[in-house]
Amino acid sequence: MGKGITKRSEDYSAWYNELVKKADLAENSPVRGCMVIKPHGFAVWERMQAVLDKMFKETGHYNAYFPIFIPKSYFSREASHVEGFAKECAVVTHYRLKNDPDGEGVVVDPDAKLEEELIVRPTSETVIWDTYKNWIQSYRDLPILLNQWANVVRWEMRTRLFLRTAEFLWQEGHTAHATRKEAEEEAVQMMNVYADFVENFMAVPVLKGVKSESERFAGAVDTYCIEALMQDGKALQAGTSHFLGQNFAKAFDVKFADQTGKLEYVWGTSWGVSTRLMGALIMAHSDDEGLVLPPKLAPTQVVIVPIFKNEEELAQISEVANKIVKNLRAKDISVKFDNRDTHKPGWKFAEYEQKGVPVRIAIGPRDLENNQVEVARRDTKVKQTYDLDGLAQVINDLLGAIQNDMYEKALQFREDNTTEVNSYDEFKEVIENKGGFVYAHWDGTAETEEQIKNETKATIRLIPLEKGEEGVCMVTGKSSKGRVVFARAY
Amino acid sequence: MGKGITKRSEDYSAWYNELVKKADLAENSPVRGCMVIKPHGFAVWERMQAVLDKMFKETGHYNAYFPIFIPKSYFSREASHVEGFAKECAVVTHYRLKNDPDGEGVVVDPDAKLEEELIVRPTSETVIWDTYKNWIQSYRDLPILLNQWANVVRWEMRTRLFLRTAEFLWQEGHTAHATRKEAEEEAVQMMNVYADFVENFMAVPVLKGVKSESERFAGAVDTYCIEALMQDGKALQAGTSHFLGQNFAKAFDVKFADQTGKLEYVWGTSWGVSTRLMGALIMAHSDDEGLVLPPKLAPTQVVIVPIFKNEEELAQISEVANKIVKNLRAKDISVKFDNRDTHKPGWKFAEYEQKGVPVRIAIGPRDLENNQVEVARRDTKVKQTYDLDGLAQVINDLLGAIQNDMYEKALQFREDNTTEVNSYDEFKEVIENKGGFVYAHWDGTAETEEQIKNETKATIRLIPLEKGEEGVCMVTGKSSKGRVVFARAY
Numbered sequence: 001m002g003k004g005i006t007k008r009s010e011d012y013s014a015w016y017n018e019l020v021k022k023a024d025l026a027e028n029s030p031v032r033g034c035m036v037i038k039p040h041g042f043a044v045w046e047r048m049q050a051v052l053d054k055m056f057k058e059t060g061h062y063n064a065y066f067p068i069f070i071p072k073s074y075f076s077r078e079a080s081h082v083e084g085f086a087k088e089c090a091v092v093t094h095y096r097l098k099n100d101p102d103g104e105g106v107v108v109d110p111d112a113k114l115e116e117e118l119i120v121r122p123t124s125e126t127v128i129w130d131t132y133k134n135w136i137q138s139y140r141d142l143p144i145l146l147n148q149w150a151n152v153v154r155w156e157m158r159t160r161l162f163l164r165t166a167e168f169l170w171q172e173g174h175t176a177h178a179t180r181k182e183a184e185e186e187a188v189q190m191m192n193v194y195a196d197f198v199e200n201f202m203a204v205p206v207l208k209g210v211k212s213e214s215e216r217f218a219g220a221v222d223t224y225c226i227e228a229l230m231q232d233g234k235a236l237q238a239g240t241s242h243f244l245g246q247n248f249a250k251a252f253d254v255k256f257a258d259q260t261g262k263l264e265y266v267w268g269t270s271w272g273v274s275t276r277l278m279g280a281l282i283m284a285h286s287d288d289e290g291l292v293l294p295p296k297l298a299p300t301q302v303v304i305v306p307i308f309k310n311e312e313e314l315a316q317i318s319e320v321a322n323k324i325v326k327n328l329r330a331k332d333i334s335v336k337f338d339n340r341d342t343h344k345p346g347w348k349f350a351e352y353e354q355k356g357v358p359v360r361i362a363i364g365p366r367d368l369e370n371n372q373v374e375v376a377r378r379d380t381k382v383k384q385t386y387d388l389d390g391l392a393q394v395i396n397d398l399l400g401a402i403q404n405d406m407y408e409k410a411l412q413f414r415e416d417n418t419t420e421v422n423s424y425d426e427f428k429e430v431i432e433n434k435g436g437f438v439y440a441h442w443d444g445t446a447e448t449e450e451q452i453k454n455e456t457k458a459t460i461r462l463i464p465l466e467k468g469e470e471g472v473c474m475v476t477g478k479s480s481k482g483r484v485v486f487a488r489a490y
Numbered sequence: 491m492g493k494g495i496t497k498r499s500e501d502y503s504a505w506y507n508e509l510v511k512k513a514d515l516a517e518n519s520p521v522r523g524c525m526v527i528k529p530h531g532f533a534v535w536e537r538m539q540a541v542l543d544k545m546f547k548e549t550g551h552y553n554a555y556f557p558i559f560i561p562k563s564y565f566s567r568e569a570s571h572v573e574g575f576a577k578e579c580a581v582v583t584h585y586r587l588k589n590d591p592d593g594e595g596v597v598v599d600p601d602a603k604l605e606e607e608l609i610v611r612p613t614s615e616t617v618i619w620d621t622y623k624n625w626i627q628s629y630r631d632l633p634i635l636l637n638q639w640a641n642v643v644r645w646e647m648r649t650r651l652f653l654r655t656a657e658f659l660w661q662e663g664h665t666a667h668a669t670r671k672e673a674e675e676e677a678v679q680m681m682n683v684y685a686d687f688v689e690n691f692m693a694v695p696v697l698k699g700v701k702s703e704s705e706r707f708a709g710a711v712d713t714y715c716i717e718a719l720m721q722d723g724k725a726l727q728a729g730t731s732h733f734l735g736q737n738f739a740k741a742f743d744v745k746f747a748d749q750t751g752k753l754e755y756v757w758g759t760s761w762g763v764s765t766r767l768m769g770a771l772i773m774a775h776s777d778d779e780g781l782v783l784p785p786k787l788a789p790t791q792v793v794i795v796p797i798f799k800n801e802e803e804l805a806q807i808s809e810v811a812n813k814i815v816k817n818l819r820a821k822d823i824s825v826k827f828d829n830r831d832t833h834k835p836g837w838k839f840a841e842y843e844q845k846g847v848p849v850r851i852a853i854g855p856r857d858l859e860n861n862q863v864e865v866a867r868r869d870t871k872v873k874q875t876y877d878l879d880g881l882a883q884v885i886n887d888l889l890g891a892i893q894n895d896m897y898e899k900a901l902q903f904r905e906d907n908t909t910e911v912n913s914y915d916e917f918k919e920v921i922e923n924k925g926g927f928v929y930a931h932w933d934g935t936a937e938t939e940e941q942i943k944n945e946t947k948a949t950i951r952l953i954p955l956e957k958g959e960e961g962v963c964m965v966t967g968k969s970s971k972g973r974v975v976f977a978r979a980y
Contacts, residue, residue: 030564031608036621039636042554067524068558068610068641068657069580072587074520076595090559091584091598092610095645097562097577105566108581108607117598118521120558120582120610127519131526140832146529151558155585167517167558188522342630373695471624 007288012232016283016459020161023291023355025278033159033166040355043276043299045169049149051201051296052171055193061145064370066127068151069118074126078251081125084218088155090120090166091326120153122160124242125219125270128174129252136176136266138257143186144176152274161374162279163236163490170274176266178256180245183267184222190271193222194239202277202282203294203406204228205414206238207437207485209462214446215226217270220431221245224376227461227485229414230283233435235461235487238280239270284410285379291356294406302328302335302395303357307345314339317363318390324361324373327392333399353378357393358402420483424474427486429460437487440481443473450473451475495777495824502722506773513845515768515780523649523656527765530845535659535765539639541691541786542661542763545683551635551663554616558641558787559608564616571615573759574708578645580610580656610643615709615734615760618664619742626666628747634666638727642764645774652769653726653980660764663731666747666756670735673757674712677733680761681714684729692767693784693896694718694774695904696728697927697975699952704936707760711735717951717975719904720773720929723925725951725977728770728920731761769980775869782869784896790916792818792825792885793847797835797854804829807853814863816849817882823889839888843868848892849885869896882976905953914964917976921948927977933963941965948976 005018020026028034037045042068053063069092075082096112099105121127128146135141149171159165173190177183188274191208198204216223220242228238249255255263285292295301304324306317318470328335336357338348345362349413352360360376367373373391376383379402386394417436421427432437442448442460452475453459468482495508510516515531518524523577543553559582565572586602589595611617618636625631643657652658663680667673681698688694706713710732718728736755739745745753750855775782787790794814795806811827818825826847828838832978835852842850850866857863863881866873869892876884907926911917932938932950942965943949958972 029557030620031557031561031617034559036557036953037555039552039554043552046553062529062533063536064529065659067519067521067526068643069521069524071521072598073595075587082596087588087596088586090582090608091587092580093583093598095578097579097581097609105563106572106577108562108583118580119587127521130520153558168528169555176842414848 005290007287008231012102013287016227016279017161019282019286024097025159025282028161031166033156033160035165035167039273040299044281044297045275045278047297047299048197048201049171052197052273053149055197056147056171056173059145059193061147061175063148064146064266065148065150066124066131066239068121070121070124070127072117072119074130075119078219078247080133081219083250085122085154088157089122090119090153090155092120097443098135101218121150122152122154123272124148124150124152124172125174126252129248129254129268132174132176132266133252136254136256139178139259142176142178142256142266143182145173145186146175147171160279162275162282163174165275170272172272174267176249177268178258178264178266180267183245183269184243186222187222187241187269187271190241190269191226191239194241194271194273195226196302197273198226198228198280198408201294202281202284203296203403203410204238204280205407205411207462207464208483209464210428211240212446212449212460212463212484215460219244219247220270221247225462226486228280229410229417229437229438229487230280230490232283233280233412233417235437235489236276236283237461237489238277238279239271239273242269244268244270247454254394283315285406286356289350289381290354291357292406293356295358295403296459297359298356299334300336301333301399302359302361303348303352304335304337304361304363305345305348305352306337306339307362309365309479312450313365314341316365316368320368321363321462324388324391328395331392331396333392357478359394359398360485377402379409395432410460422474426450427458427474428456431456431486431488435488437485439459440474440486441471441482442484443476443478443480445476445478448473452486453472456488458488461485461487461489495778495780498721505778506769507651509671509772509776509780514649515772515781519906520539521656523646525651525655525657527659530789531768532785534771534787535768537787537789538687538767539661539692542687543639543682545687546637546661549635549679549683551637551665553638554636555640556614556621557639557835558609558611560614560617562607562609564620565609567616568709568737570737571709571741573674575612575644578647579612580643580645582608582610599852611640612642613760613762614638614640614642614662615664616742619744619758622666622756623742623744626744626746629668629749632666632668632746632756633672635663635676636665637661638946650769652765652772655765658765660762662760662762665759666739666744668748668756670757673735673759674733677712677731677759677761680759681716681729684731684761685716687763688716688718688728688767688770688878689897691784691786692771692774693786693893693900694728695768695897695901697952697954699954699975701730702936702939702950702953702974704939705950706731709734709737710760711737711839711893714970715926717927717977717979718770718774719900719907719977720770720928720980722773723907723978724862725927725979726766726770726773727951727979728767729761734758734760740979775896776846779871780838780844783846783848784895785848785893788846788848789824790826790847791823791889792849792851793838793842794825794827794851795835795838795842796827796829797852799855803855804831806855806858809854810858810863811853814878814881818885821882821886823882823886847890848971851885867892869899912964917942917948917964918946921946921976921978925978927951927975929973930964930976931961931972932974933966933968933970935966935968938963938965942976947978950980951975951977951979
């Protein structure tokens, strides 16, 4: 395993970067800003995908696949979308290389220039609405409830593994509806699906709300979002769901005949979560020893480490270990028996701690004599001895308890780091020294929002959906319709 | 549903194109050569993915993810690879657009030119071996057994949905080994995994073998492959598995210390199947009415269509239908009860025929009186009446029988269309008039292979792995080590 990682208290950012690499989750690739997702990291992402995909299907969505390339002109069709997305992107201009006449390598063939440049999709609203135009004629063709799992590219200048990379993996849902009401309900439903996933599988509590105009998706009427709090007191946007109104339908001329035969523009939504969730998962739970994974998303939930001096001892332990493996698998618990003789138990302990395996079972010769094993929780590091009899049920319950405790711990942390303030001075003090979510009154203008951002680096993370008590803006003293949530954010 | 599709006997190519669209599998996108995979097509592909992914994991592989972009210079590192892959590809030259100073749209920002162009991956050996260099120091780091599910781009000039598209979806396995023997065994194992999948899930028999030098993957020492026969007598390469020798290890300087501490180059394999399998699936089984799907890959295995005149009749039928649904789902059979009153039964029959649902159950008022239903097989169109009692088991057995019969029918077709020839005249006659697989003696030279290809459009699909009887080349009369398999191919 080599040496440990920087402590969170010393340098949170270094801690994160080192942990991602040490836990074998991801690494930087030779291509600027693009990452290699390593097997352990990808296994966690696969579990996220599987759960989310099931949730999407249970809410009536189907998967499909749209092209990675989008003609440049498509971005100009929706006025605000082009500002938000068509700028920092990967542009394909040619379709052929040729041998370098002056050297050994290959060069771009100038004769193979595309008539219109292609953009590697940063998001797919444009190409999908262009396609929907051909699929939708009548109200009978609605709703369309599609999702795609795909890679997208946004040419970020400052990148960090999982949190902000030029290429990332995500899902993007794109739905089309006959009524405004149905589309709005869909957008809210998907925000709730995301919240359900992040809270109940990632064990991370989230706030739900709607973005201010300046933080809204480029092309949306409303952007619903979920926001989570990281251990350093910064917020992380974990998922967004956009009510697009008729914006893309108008941009791509997508109309349907309603039941009276009248032509109307279609209403739309789009919603997405990405490999950024991996960053949230890591930063919400992990500690100075490494990754801490909630059992529901851990690729390996239990590891069994034998403690032995010779082959005979290993053989005796293996017999018991294999029975435990069998009993755990019968309960759908994923378990690994690490019987390698090339590494010492202490090395293995450190490795599985770093990789975040929720439960470790250690078995030595004395345990066999006493018909027991030592069980260690990764989240609290508490060790306890249990009888072999009924062990599978004990472990099963323990995994449930860990999942629950991790959520409760994160919730407590969020509560401890949520502050209501009534003056701008207090606001600045909290943002600077305590961090976390800060509830404050704001006058609803982009100017005040911008001023606060410039002066404190805090942004409006969301406007709560439920109506709050009225008040006066902490900055301008103008009237406020309710407190909004501020934080410094990733 | 609109009108039917062109008959296979009239125009096989038009039949295929129309079927893909009518069965809602895929369509062309606005971007040249790229396809939109529609929900029904994607649902079939998802089933393929799920089965293959399980097979890969059962043979010890893990999933990971590598970047979509590859620096241009990487392609020049492996001499033959650059010839095979670095030519027709999508080249990213810029990373920013800006508002057109002379107009309304956006233009490429000339100030945002990349120092080195990036290629959208046509295949990932180069970037993966460049990464492996950092992962491999000692024999203890081997083997590495990775797979990725990804999109790739090859700038094909003539494209056809699923069979040949500029962007396609695939999986690519990339493994690294300490010994030549282990790598060769891996390559053969994955060819066998592919054959298992195509035969037992797609119900398409395949021939297994190795490619001739001219048909080999650019950078491989040996390319193992599986070849299937389509209904028009043309062959389709359904999957390839490459023994790479030490070629990529040498190109990217990937060495390991063996148990004695000696540095050696690593041995490699790569293997892949793609959405092209969708084309094979369609062309192997489907008929003039539409798609025919093997039950193991059908998203919906059974559809129940009620035949009713009024709401009362529908209510009575629904009661029975819902029981059938429940009993079938208890046996893990995917079933849909189409109780829409917006379409007539005949319209529904045609729709599900076109989409390839393996079994259709029709229930009318008289069936209820007789405690029976009418069951129609999609593959043979045979209808039969069955008692409601024990129906779930009957359907379960029927799905098994359909899976098996589809394979046997395709196998019989292949046998009927496999010919052994002893002269070049006979060869030309068979290739031109009968088609199918032709076993013939060949002298082993690229010149003769090229001549045959130019004169007959037939290529060597594979060289069988088992040693055949010796003979003389049908073209040159020189000695031949055994018959090889020729065909015209997709």
